[in-house]
Structures are given as C-alpha cells and as structure tokens.
Amino acid sequence: MRQAIGALTNRLARAGGAIGKGLAGLALGAGLLMAGAALAQTPMVGAPQPWGMGLQPAGGPIKEAIHHFNALVFWIIVAITIFVALLLAWVIWRYRAQANPNPSQTSHNTLLEVAWTVVPVLILLVIAIPSFRLIYYEDRAVDADFTINVQGRQWYWHYAYPDHGGFTFDSYPVQEGELAQGQIRNLSVDNPLVIPVGANVRILTTGQDVIHSFFVPALGVQKYTIPGRTLETWIRADRPGVFYGQCNQICGTNHWFMPIEVRAVPREEFNAWAEQAKTRFAQGLPPGPPASALAQQPAESATLLAEARR
Numbered sequence: 001m002r003q004a005i006g007a008l009t010n011r012l013a014r015a016g017g018a019i020g021k022g023l024a025g026l027a028l029g030a031g032l033l034m035a036g037a038a039l040a041q042t043p044m045v046g047a048p049q050p051w052g053m054g055l056q057p058a059g060g061p062i063k064e065a066i067h068h069f070n071a072l073v074f075w076i077i078v079a080i081t082i083f084v085a086l087l088l089a090w091v092i093w094r095y096r097a098q099a100n101p102n103p104s105q106t107s108h109n110t111l112l113e114v115a116w117t118v119v120p121v122l123i124l125l126v127i128a129i130p131s132f133r134l135i136y137y138e139d140r141a142v143d144a145d146f147t148i149n150v151q152g153r154q155w156y157w158h159y160a161y162p163d164h165g166g167f168t169f170d171s172y173p174v175q176e177g178e179l180a181q182g183q184i185r186n187l188s189v190d191n192p193l194v195i196p197v198g199a200n201v202r203i204l205t206t207g208q209d210v211i212h213s214f215f216v217p218a219l220g221v222q223k224y225t226i227p228g229r230t231l232e233t234w235i236r237a238d239r240p241g242v243f244y245g246q247c248n249q250i251c252g253t254n255h256w257f258m259p260i261e262v263r264a265v266p267r268e269e270f271n272a273w274a275e276q277a278k279t280r281f282a283q284g285l286p287p288g289p290p291a292s293a294l295a296q297q298p299a300e301s302a303t304l305l306a307e308a309r310r
Contacts, residue, residue: 042239042240043239043240043241043242043292044057044059044218044239044240044241044242044243045241045242045243045244046059046216046217046218046219046241046242046243046244047184047187047218047242047243047244048244055067055070055217056217056218057218058218058220059218059219059237059238059239059241059243059264060218060219060220060235060236060237060238061236061238062137062138062219062220062221062234062235062236063217063218063219063220064220065134065137065138065220066134066220068130069130069131069134072126072127072130073127076123076126076127080123138220138221138233138234139232139233140202140232140233140234141200141201141202141232141233141234142200143200144200144201144202144234145196145199145200145201146161146163146164146199146201146202147162147163147201147202147203147204148160148161148193148195148201148202148203148204149161149162149204149205149206150193150203150204150205150206150214150225151205151206151207151208151225152205152206152207152208152210152211152212152213152214152225152247152251152258153170153207153208153209153212154208154209154210154251154252154254155251155252155253155254155255155257155258156170156171156172156257156258157170157171157189157193157214157258157260158170158171158208159171159191159193161274161277164274164277164278165274165278165281167277167278167280167281167287168281169191169277169281169286169287170191170286171189171190171191171192171193171260171261172189172190172191172257173186173187173188173189173190173257173258173259174188174189174190184244186256186259187244187246187259187261188244188259188261189259189260189261190286191286191287191288191289192242192261192262192263192289192290193260193261193262193263194262194263194265194270194273194274194287194289194290195235195237195262195263195264195265195270196264196265196266196267196269196270196271197237197238197239197240197264197265197266197267198236198237198238198267199236199267199270200234200236201234201235201236202232202233202234203221203223203232203233203234203235204230204231204232205223205224205225205226205230205231205232205233206225206226206227206228206229206230206231207224207225207226207227207228207229208227209227210227210251210252211224211225211226211227211249211251212224212225212247212249212251212258213225213247213248213249214233214245214247214260215245215246215247215248215260216235216243216244216245216260216262217245218243218244218245219235219236219237219243219245219262220235221233221234221235221245222248224249235262237262237264239264240264240265240266240292241263241264242261242262242263242264243261243262243263243264244259244260244261244262245259245260245261245262246258246259246260247260263289263290263292265290265291265292269290269291269292270290272290272291273287273290273291276288
C-alpha cells in the first residue's frame with residue numbers, strides 16, 4: 001500500500017513539474033510575442049547613422065528581402081575569400097623553391113579545368129535565382145491598397161493621391177536655418193509623403209524635366225522618374241516611423257535639393273490626414289505633416305515654410 005502511494009506521489013510530482021515547465025514556456029512565448037508587438041509599434045527612424053555599417057534597418061518586407069539576399073551574397077563572398085586565401089597560402093608553401101626544386105611542367109588538368117568552370121556557374125545560379133525573385137518581388141504591388149503618383153521635378157518632388165480625392169502637393173527640403181527640433185539637415189522636408197502602416201502602396205513614377213530617382217533605403221525602394229515614361233514599384237511600412245531618402249540620380253545643379261521623407265502612421269491617423277489634405281488642397285494650401293509629426297515639432301510647423309516659398 002505504501003509503495004502504491006509513493007508511486008502515485010512521484011507521478012503527481014513529475015506531472016506537476018511538466019505542467020510547470022509548460023506554463024513557463026507559454027509565459028516566455030507570450031512575453032516574446034508581446035515584446036515583438038511592442039517593437040512593431042515603436043516609431044522607427046530610417047536614416048543614415050554616423051559611422052554606420054551595413055544596410056539600414058528594414059522598415060518593411062521589401063527591405064527584409066534585400067537584407068536576406070545581401071546576407072546570402074555576403075557569406076558566399078566570405079567563403080570564396082577564405083578558400084582562395086587558404087589555397088594561395090598552400091600553393092606558396094607547397095611549391096616554394098626549397099620544397100620543390102624541380103617544378104612540374106604540367107599545363108593541363110581536365111578535372112581541375114572542369115571544376116573551376118562548373119563550380120563558378122553553380123555559385124552564380126545560387127545567386128541568380130534569389131536575385132531574380134527579389135527583382136520581380138520589388139517590381140509591382142499585388143493587391144495594392146491605393147496608388148501614389150510620384151513626379152520628380154527640378155528640384156523638388158510632386159506627389160498625388162488619386163485614390164483619395166486627387167489632391168496633390170509639392171515637397172521641398174527644410175532649410176538649415178529653419179530646422180525644428182527632431183528634423184534632420186538635408187533630409188527633412190516641409191510636406192512629407194504619408195502612408196498608413198501595413199498598407200501595400202503602389203508607386204507610379206514619372207519625370208517632368210530630367211531623370212530623377214525615388215530612393216528610400218529603409219523601405220527598399222529605388223525607381224527612376226523618367227520624362228515620358230511611367231514606372232511602377234511599391235512600398236509597405238510594417239512599423240510606424242519616418243523613413244528618409246534622396247534622389248540618387250545626378251539631375252542638375254540642385255541635385256542635393258531633393259530629399260524624401262516618408263511618414264508611416266496608423267490607419268486612423270492617415271485617414272484624418274487625407275481628409276485634412278483634401279480640404280487644404282481645395283483652399284490652395286499644402287497638406288502639412290500628420291498629427292504625430294506635429295506633436296514632435298514646435299508650433300511653427302513646416303507647413304508655413306511651404307506657404308512662404310509660394
């Protein structure tokens with residue numbers, strides 16, 4: 001009887017331990033999920049950093065795919081570099097004059113010639129397949145939520161929202177002497193491009209005068225704006241934040257004068273901003289930044305700068 005009770009007690013203890021470990025695992029998983037959700041809602045700044053190395057952090061799925069492809073190519077390069085360095089060191093040691101006073105006169109080796117032809121081809125295939133997949137993934141949006149027209153002009157950006165009443169506005173850089181707290185020299189603008197978090201946004205680019213380039217690194221988008229042609233790409237921001245870019249095509253004297261500022265905000269804030277932009281467009285005024293951007297700046301907002309330039 002005592003043995004039976006003891007066995008039952010041991011089983012209950014083991015079961016309790018297993019349940020405790022399971023609950024601890026669930027708690028850890030829930031904590032990680034909550035941390036991930038909190039991180040996803042933390043505002044992000046996609047901008048170059050002093051002494052930064054590597055690519056900018058990803059603000060959306062396109063940049064994530066670019067990160068993965070970059071890592072693949074990087075480790076292939078590392079492996080090739082190590083292999084060639086070791087091979088060169090071995091050849092220098094093995095075939096030095098002291099160890100090899102009578103060098104071989106061999107000039108052909110079928111196996112080696114096949115190997116150094118086939119292996120590079122296989123490496124190129126390993127790079128080419130994900131490369132083409134990434135190119136087509138970046139090319140155009142599938143089931144886009146709405147469209148933004150982007151036109152490069154000497155030397156500013158012109159944006160249009162045809163699916164939100166057709167309002168348009170121009171975007172100029174904030175001059176150094178007019179920078180507000182939190183704005184970045186040569187990158188902040190008076191009227192940023194505003195998108196909702198999680199939306200697939202189709203971008204249609206064209207140029208008015210010369211070739212420009214719509215380039216936002218943290219969102220993984222780079223597309224030329226060519227006069228007389230319309231090109232398509234897309235962006236999506238999975239986190240709220242501000243993402244900076246620049247025209248990276250030499251387009252004339254004031255080429256530096258074309259920074260890009262994309263603000264990703266919650267859907268409700270975007271809808272409110274779009275309604276405000278339509279009203280202000282009807283009044284001949286620029287849309288101004290969204291509410292979250294205004295909350296970060298002093299009362300003298302960048303909207304006044306745009307009106308002063310007109």
